[in-house]
Amino acid sequence: MSTQTDLETDAERLSSAPTEQDGPSGIGALGWLRWTWRQLTSMRVALILLFLLSLAAIPGSLIPQNSQNAFKVQTWKAAHPGVSPVYEKLQLFDVYSSAWFSAIYILLFVSLAGCIIPRTWQFVGVLRAKPPAAPKNLTRMPVYAAWHTEAGHKAVNAAAYAQLKRRGFRAHLSGGAVAAEKGYLREVGNLAFHLSLFALLAGFAWASLASGEGGKLVIEKQGYSNTATQLDDFTGSQFYGLEDLDPFGFKLDGFTARYATSGPQAGSARQFTAHIRYWTGSDTGKLTKGDIEVNHPLEIGGNKVFLIGHGYAPVVTVKNAKGEKVYSGPTAFLPQDGNLTSTGVLKVNDYGEKDGKKTQLGFNGYFLPTAPESFEKTGPVSLFPDAADPMLVLTAYAGDLGTDSGLPQNVYQLDTKHLTQLTQDGNPARARLKPGQAWTLPDGYGTLTFEGYQQWASFTVSHRPGNSIALIGAVAAILGLIGSLFVQRRRVWVRATAGPDGRTLVEVAGLARSESARIAEELAEIAVDLQDDAPAVDDEPSDEPARTAQDSKE
């Protein structure tokens, strides 16, 4: 009887997967080297590396990562001072770029190359060679059928050859039997899948080496041009720095925000759209209209511009003691909560002189798009993100803003070291202004008028090459997988032999991987069709005894 292992090894030959080896063969360092390489490129090690890769990816999802949220990492470190240094050493805040994570996937890809490249050659060899000849004893194959016919054995073999060809098998006739094979797409798919993983990796690598990303906040009616000086922040890479920024720019014509006005999720956003006009290259005059929404970035000059955030910029005019306009325009305030309670500062750098001394003014406070009736219970918080009842709440400082020191300053923070807070009746001077209202500053500092507000939108300008390579890799991977998992590679043999009684014995047999249930049905179909040319003799003796007899002879 054919044993299970025999069948399995037979079936295994339908894959060019590497076979396992137990110990080093050969002598000395070279033998060991060869052995190590064989181990590394074996299925077992591939399995272990895959397992390790998934385990290694876990900590990064549970511990805050620098690459995603550096601020969260800082908070976490502050909360866990004991383990932080150890985590730091283990690169647990940068798992996906850590030495150990990289080691695993690099080993995996080396293993993959060592496995796939020889398999590709081997497979090319298979394609160039003829399908393997029929085994001597076809009854040993996992699926088998036989019958007797009056037709001549040569004619039957020829008919079988023609039929298998018609069914898309690669077939050849020799030694009185037809050998045929089909389903090479399985192997093609498998190789394509594994090779496309390299394309994915290449796309990833290129993206991380040649990408850059900048952030920019733009107030309505204002413009932006993609240069180093205009960006609020920038992260580059090896091959894409500030000097490589692509030339383009745009003007933010307007911003539309809509919110749910009722129901339990009242106030949550329903639509954000930034309406812009943009130009590319050196032709700054030719403007094209475009909209940017969440999920719908705009591609401009090889870059993608994403809408990231939005908020309000109160428009304020400040006049000094002499009545001269010293500050005028919108200033972006940053949202602090879902209802867009926003905080910000106004820095009046060019106030001029007061009492013969060079003076600057600073204000900080809140912009509330929908202010509550009174602040008593709530404090200065907005009730709704839309500007239904806007209010500007400010306190004032005078003195030296420190903007002339030449050191970079945060535009959203007031450095009060050299400032004194203005007071009124012994309390900090404070104003709550509705649009159009003016505030006469104490101590004769002049006036501040809240003219109204504009909206702003913040954008990410992203230059990321390699996306299309990764996408092609991904599509190839999926197609490859489909071929690899759904196509069955199988072999079919037909042998017609002249018997001593003058009749012809037709034997058909098939071999497929153990997962295939269809090989039996396919073989039955082939056999039934073949009976057109080789009709079974009616008083057919059962083929079962023949099979057993042959088996027991072994």
Add this chain to the structure above:
Amino acid sequence: MNLASSVDPQLADLSNKLIYSAMAVYVIAMFAHIFEWTFGSKGAVAVRSVEQAGLAAAVAAAQGPAKGAKKVTVTVASADGGTTTLTRTALADAGATVVTSGRDTVADLDGPGAAGSSEKGDLAGRIAVSLAALGAVLHAGAVLTRGLSVVRWPWGNMYEFSCAFALAMVVAYLGLLAAKKPVRWLGLPVLVAVILTLGLAVTVLYTESEQLVPALHSYWLAIHVSTAIFCGGAFYAAFIATVLYLGKDTYDRRIAAGRTSGPLGTPASIWQRLPAAATFDKLSYRINAIVFPLWTFTIVAGAIWAEAAWGKYWEWDPKETWSFITWVFYACYLHARATAGWKGRKAAYLALLAFACWLFNYYGVNIFVTGKHSYAGV
């Protein structure tokens, strides 16, 4: 700026009522299945099942008109040393008839089903299936009205996701039954899973019907999330098959070692009525193999969506990371199936691990880990 009309409260309310009705019907169906199992344990197990009786009739029918017809009998050697035969008969004017029959084969080792030979058990099982179908209709209505109440795809938060996912599971199960596959034994585990999922959905995960935040305004929502739901349902089914494979395999070993009960002291009669270990093993492999490319597609679609929404297609966000981990574990499982010495139980353990990752990705990451996928609404 009046958006109040964008949610239809009556439809939303109807959807909630339908979900509760569906759950009630599922619970009754579950009890019917429990009756089926209980009655079935009393009948003699060795009696042939209805399908097998039907098979015998078909064999006879196929052998009748054999004179003059083309007929081939293929002998199939199975991995465990048994053989099956498959007979194909083709008449000149009629289509082909295919009949499989076993002798000492895997097919024969497949048990008769939960009801055993008990007629009462069979009746209970039939009632259970009808109720499950009724529950599915109500359930589908709930998902549909939920979507209609906001005129969008009904999977914008975890509550909706869970309802759709549970529906996918029931429909897949009923679909297999409708395709005449002998899977009624799946009924009890599927219903338990569905009731648990819906129970969790209406208690912990419930969110009022609402429009979506702009980050979810994308046709990728329909593509990415619906394939994810389908994958989830199918992985779940494969998980059940894997657990049953391990159970049946353990039972077979215990019987071979001379014991009389199943694993964990379960009565032998349960295991006798279930299909063979090899059947479960094959089933779980087939489901996982079919779903794996789709899961790959789901991840790729998610990456494309992420690229459109956030500018980077892969940022190792916790959800992305766990999808990746799940994917690699399933790849591991498929590799194991192709590696000598790893087939069978070891591969099955990997499949369980992969499914555990899937579950964690779904419940764990949404609830306990904060990331950009904060649509959970909990």
